[in-house]
Amino acid sequence: xxxxxxxxxxxxxxxVQKVYSQLINNDQNLVFEKHRFKKFIKDVVLGTIExxxxxxxxxxCIEINFNLKNLDNIFKIIIQCAIFEFMYKxxxxxxxxxxxxxxxxxxxxxxxxxxxxxxxLDNLSKKLIRWMKMR
Numbered sequence: 001x002x003x004x005x006x007x008x009x010x011x012x013x014x015x016v017q018k019v020y021s022q023l024i025n026n027d028q029n030l031v032f033e034k035h036r037f038k039k040f041i042k043d044v045v046l047g048t049i050e051x052x053x054x055x056x057x058x059x060x061c062i063e064i065n066f067n068l069k070n071l072d073n074i075f076k077i078i079i080q081c082a083i084f085e086f087m088y089k090x091x092x093x094x095x096x097x098x099x100x101x102x103x104x105x106x107x108x109x110x111x112x113x114x115x116x117x118x119x120x121l122d123n124l125s126k127k128l129i130r131w132m133k134m135r
Contacts, residue, residue, distance in 0.1 A: 010100075010107075013104050014041050015045055018032075026064070044089075048080055048084040050131070051084060055080050062123055075117065078109075079120060087127050097125070
């Protein structure tokens with residue numbers, strides 16, 4: 001059975017929307033609606049927001065290889081959420097995280113940006129996996 005992507009039900013779409021509303025729109029009222037993956041969504045959203053400084057430091061490390069200065073805010077939010085999952089959700093496969101955020105990017109970004117996002121996420125995941133093994 002082929003998986004059909006449904007943005008309204010996808011937990012990572014909701015994660016990106018919540019983080020965007022908090023970091024970009026300064027929405028102080030975070031409400032987590034009833035959802036099958038409510039705990040996961042809440043963990044990733046709150047964890048990303050709480051650890052945004054650490055996450056942004058990781059982003060600065062890859063700016064040597066990738067030009068991230070002129071990216072859309074939503075593009076940056078997707079990267080930040082993925083970094084949180086790479087760093088703090090080690091039980092999830094990096095390939096699954098990348099695939100899920102690429103699915104999310106289809107909802108938010110142009111096709112031309114998706115390949116660039118794939119390269120960034122792949123590079124970040126390899127770097128963070130090495131960092132986690134050294135810890």
